[in-house]
Amino acid sequence: MHTAADVAAPAKRPRGRPRKTVDERDDGNRRRAVLRHAARLFRRNGFDATSTRDIASAAGMQSGSPFYHFKSKQALLFAVMEEGMRSALQRQRDAMLDAGMESLEPTARLRLLVRNHFESLLGAGNDYIPVMLYEQRSITRSQRTALAELQGAYEGDWEPVLRALHAAGQLRADVKLARLMIFGALNWSVQWFDRRGEATLDDLTDAALALFLAETP
Amino acid sequence: MHTAADVAAPAKRPRGRPRKTVDERDDGNRRRAVLRHAARLFRRNGFDATSTRDIASAAGMQSGSPFYHFKSKQALLFAVMEEGMRSALQRQRDAMLDAGMESLEPTARLRLLVRNHFESLLGAGNDYIPVMLYEQRSITRSQRTALAELQGAYEGDWEPVLRALHAAGQLRADVKLARLMIFGALNWSVQWFDRRGEATLDDLTDAALALFLAETP
């Protein structure tokens, strides 16, 4: 009935049936609501500790209803991750275009990428990327492969910047290991950053740049 | 029957009863076996995805037997984390003593701490610390507080080293944020490091030092 391809299918039209009123409910909005609440709960409590009933209830549905939109709990998790990667990649590309990336110095380019990454990671309502980073164990190998493609594109945008910094003597470590450790330093902030605390995302960005680079302009 | 204090109790003598033979089984070794297999399974599959039956079976016991040694699955998780922190702290203190920490230059001191941390994180059979880092959501607030004390001691050993490096201009970022990001860079290696790969823990240490410090001697 459902094939594996369904997992990655972008949407599914509800079969026509009279809606209760005419305001919110209906069409793809319900699916988005499930996705959004799932992301929030998965992030807060973890995938295994979140029941599909919790998600249904948060979205104002009955317990079986999430399965109308997603064929399984795991497919829902994957959809959260994929949505996270797609929008993070979109955000990154937009930021690069807005700033005229090529015209910037390597240091400014890294700053842009780091600041943008913190936004995807820690910005209000951005629960998708943390879920995708910390719940890798709960998806299948083939789902991981599908995500790896998006991640490759995301990290690919960083590669020339890191190489330019390395060539300029600003980044002294091996580029590949440096990339892994830089993402570690940034991604780990999910564990300790408190939006109500004193430090802002700009502060984190300053600290990261100062930590990684030999000199800052 | 069991009080909250039991959770942190270091051991528990089995009440005397004739042993089957005289070789392995008996006393605290069974408890250690449960702990060790729990750590391995928690690390590989996550806390929620590991059943107490899985652990019992790995340790060669019947399904209810882990509860003879630990009052609950959560108490077992906490015991894994506490054991991890205690032995990591012990290992760090030993390494500092062996090397005559005070006689070293700040850079060499950081190298020692980083190399040692990678060992606790990625060394063969060292499953306890990864579990403690990645399963924080599954313990209670009061258990987290108890662990925070040990973590404070562990990180406290790094503090003077980072401050000395900052004072010497070798570490340019704010010390507190630098510490958080450095631990992030190191701890994230649990996600990607492959012991069968090319890079050694010494390679990782070199890369980390080159990444964080403005110059290397």
Add this chain to the structure above:
DNA sequence: CCTACCGATCGGTAGG
């Protein structure tokens, strides 16, 4: 999307 439900799994316990 709701109603009503099933089968399986799981943490935990009494009692020896």
Add this chain to the structure above:
DNA sequence: CCTACCGATCGGTAGG
């Protein structure tokens, strides 16, 4: 530590 078991929860589905 083993045996035998309980109560609760959970993912998922048929049928409308």
